[in-house]
Amino acid sequence: MSLYQETIASLRRKLTAKEISPTELVQSLLQRIESVDPKVNGYLRVDSEKALAQAKNCDLSKPLGGIPIAIKDNINEKGEECTCASQILVGYEAPYDATVIRKLKEAGAILLGRTNMDEFAMGSSTEHSSFKKTSNPWKLDHIPGGSSGGSAAVVAADEAIASLGSDTGGSIRQPAALCGCVGLKPTYGRVSRYGLVAFASSLDQIGPFTKTVEDSALMLQAIAGQDHYENTSRPVAVPDYTASLQQPVKGLRIGIPKEYFGEGIDHDVADALQKSIAWYQSQGAIIKEISLPHTHAAIAVYYIIATAEASANLARFDGVRYGHRTSTVGDPLTIYRKSRAEGFGPEVKRRIILGTYVLSSGYADAYYNRAQKVRQLLRRDFVTAFQECDVLLTPTSPTPAFKAGEKMNDPLKMYLADICTIAVNLAEVCGISIPCGFSSNQLPIGLQLIGPHFQEGTLFRAAHAYEQAHEWVKRHPQF
Amino acid sequence: MNSNSIDVAYVAGLARLELTQAETETFQKQISSILDYVEALQRIDVSSVADNPIDPNLPTNVLRPDELRPSLTAQDVVRNAPKSANNLVIMPKIVE
Numbered sequence: 001m002s003l004y005q006e007t008i009a010s011l012r013r014k015l016t017a018k019e020i021s022p023t024e025l026v027q028s029l030l031q032r033i034e035s036v037d038p039k040v041n042g043y044l045r046v047d048s049e050k051a052l053a054q055a056k057n058c059d060l061s062k063p064l065g066g067i068p069i070a071i072k073d074n075i076n077e078k079g080e081e082c083t084c085a086s087q088i089l090v091g092y093e094a095p096y097d098a099t100v101i102r103k104l105k106e107a108g109a110i111l112l113g114r115t116n117m118d119e120f121a122m123g124s125s126t127e128h129s130s131f132k133k134t135s136n137p138w139k140l141d142h143i144p145g146g147s148s149g150g151s152a153a154v155v156a157a158d159e160a161i162a163s164l165g166s167d168t169g170g171s172i173r174q175p176a177a178l179c180g181c182v183g184l185k186p187t188y189g190r191v192s193r194y195g196l197v198a199f200a201s202s203l204d205q206i207g208p209f210t211k212t213v214e215d216s217a218l219m220l221q222a223i224a225g226q227d228h229y230e231n232t233s234r235p236v237a238v239p240d241y242t243a244s245l246q247q248p249v250k251g252l253r254i255g256i257p258k259e260y261f262g263e264g265i266d267h268d269v270a271d272a273l274q275k276s277i278a279w280y281q282s283q284g285a286i287i288k289e290i291s292l293p294h295t296h297a298a299i300a301v302y303y304i305i306a307t308a309e310a311s312a313n314l315a316r317f318d319g320v321r322y323g324h325r326t327s328t329v330g331d332p333l334t335i336y337r338k339s340r341a342e343g344f345g346p347e348v349k350r351r352i353i354l355g356t357y358v359l360s361s362g363y364a365d366a367y368y369n370r371a372q373k374v375r376q377l378l379r380r381d382f383v384t385a386f387q388e389c390d391v392l393l394t395p396t397s398p399t400p401a402f403k404a405g406e407k408m409n410d411p412l413k414m415y416l417a418d419i420c421t422i423a424v425n426l427a428e429v430c431g432i433s434i435p436c437g438f439s440s441n442q443l444p445i446g447l448q449l450i451g452p453h454f455q456e457g458t459l460f461r462a463a464h465a466y467e468q469a470h471e472w473v474k475r476h477p478q479f
Numbered sequence: 480m481n482s483n484s485i486d487v488a489y490v491a492g493l494a495r496l497e498l499t500q501a502e503t504e505t506f507q508k509q510i511s512s513i514l515d516y517v518e519a520l521q522r523i524d525v526s527s528v529a530d531n532p533i534d535p536n537l538p539t540n541v542l543r544p545d546e547l548r549p550s551l552t553a554q555d556v557v558r559n560a561p562k563s564a565n566n567l568v569i570m571p572k573i574v575e
Binding site for chain 1: 485487490491493494495496497498502506509510512513514516517519520521523525527528541543551555556557558559560561562568570571573
């Protein structure tokens with residue numbers, strides 16, 4: 001096995017035993033990027049010299065010492081361009097490190113490059129990037145999922161050992177499922193969003209893409225915790241996540257929400273999920289069919305709340321303090337209107353319009369306030385379910401990856417791709433997607449485990465046991 | 480409520496966003512169909528939820544002492560501004 005194919009855990013053993021050097025590892029990845037990224041297009045920018053310089057100076061005694069990691073292009077990394085894959089932020093250079101970046105640096109990680117995404121994290125296919133389209137490493141004419149499609153694709157294609165993404169309605173878990181890697185959306189408040197360009201602040205959360213569940217635990221360990229720069233990060237102690245990995249699943253109560261297994265679920269996905277459930281049962285887990293009765297409302301609630309918050313968050317891009325400013329001469333209002341028209345892509349504009357409308361006078365009650373109430377009902381569904389279950393098991397995506405271009409002209413159809421992941425953000429609980437099989441046309445399938453607030457350890461316990469008993473993570477895409 | 484009542488051109492004005500005629504027409508159609516879809520929320524019984532639902536998981540106020548902490552320098556702040564001089568952002572005159 002080549003170095004670039006390995007995991008954080010295996011590379012850390014080799015690095016600390018001095019079997020390999022961080023420079024060798026970085027060189028291995030840079031060569032891999034050079035050979036496959038022209039096909040995958042997962043990266044927006046890779047700074048080879050900077051990565052090699054970090055490799056020379058990294059501290060191997062740190063938990064992620066020497067591990068090369070890719071970063072979604074909506075997380076501020078001091079001195080690096082941070083574009084959110086939008087024309088409006090071309091040339092914007094981050095003046096400070098996001099808290100997660102600071103923590104990765106302190107943990108000894110090597111920051112390899114910046115990954116492609118749907119513009120401002122709005123999308124489910126990474127086709128809304130204003131720079132380029134990222135391919136699914138398993139089938140290049142298929143999409144990698146989104147919005148963190150670049151971060152998922154570079155880990156799946158062995159172009160990074162791990163990466164960071166952000167998840168507002170499924171933007172980590174859905175691309176992880178479609179690309180065949182592990183994607184974690186931590187509990188709302190578990191990881192600081194300071195330095196993440198805000199999309200929908202009551203939903204956004206940063207999390208890792210990794211090749212294994214153990215690596216996911218190692219990454220969360222490094223980035224979790226309260227941050228005085230971020231008032232929604234919570235003062236909840238960060239446990240030792242790797243300690244949960246070895247716990248058996250015997251006696252674990254796994255809820256199967258029936259609403260997630262209805263129509264619209266692809267036959268291969270349903271089949272893979274049934275086999276996974278049977279496996280858990282064979283290991284002594286207690287399987288319970290449960291109901292999350294407001295599931296049908298999740299997409300509608302999400303597209304009101306997320307667009308409302310986005311319309312407010314994106315008001316800051318007005319061509320005044322940073323980002324694109326129109327060359328049109330005029331009064332300030334003209335400058336705002338023109339700069340935004342020239343800088344934002346179609347999906348971002350669509351969501352700003354929708355979000356502005358649902359907050360506007362005369363409509364806020366019918367749309368925004370009502371959506372907030374239904375959100376509470378959705379949240380109660382989960383709280384009730386977790387009174388009798390330790391985790392819930394669902395598909396991550398109703399289908400494997402779809403073909404590029406298939407849903408671009410029908411926004412509502414694209415929104416429905418997130419049907420299995422969105423309620424987790426609305427309820428602020430945690431979720432992980434792990435590989436659980438392949439479709440008949442050889443595309444990865446993901447299974448999602450959902451845990452109560454701040455119970456990521458239970459997700460790791462359930463996910464690791466499954467992963468160890470299966471061979472899915474040993475498959476790598478061929479180019 | 481008639482969900483097709485959205486006037487995209489008017490809302491774009493509120494959003495400080497200039498749209499072309501073609502964009503306005505496409506969005507009018509697409510957003511109307513999204514609004515038809517979210518109409519389903521009107522049929523859900525929300526009588527058990529308070530009028531101003533506040534997320535019980537979140538602290539309502541997070542306060543800190545009002546004291547000086549290190550932050551970005553003025554140069555760092557204006558470095559990304561499209562036009563600046565003397566650590567100030569330049570914009571056209573607002574008041575005549």
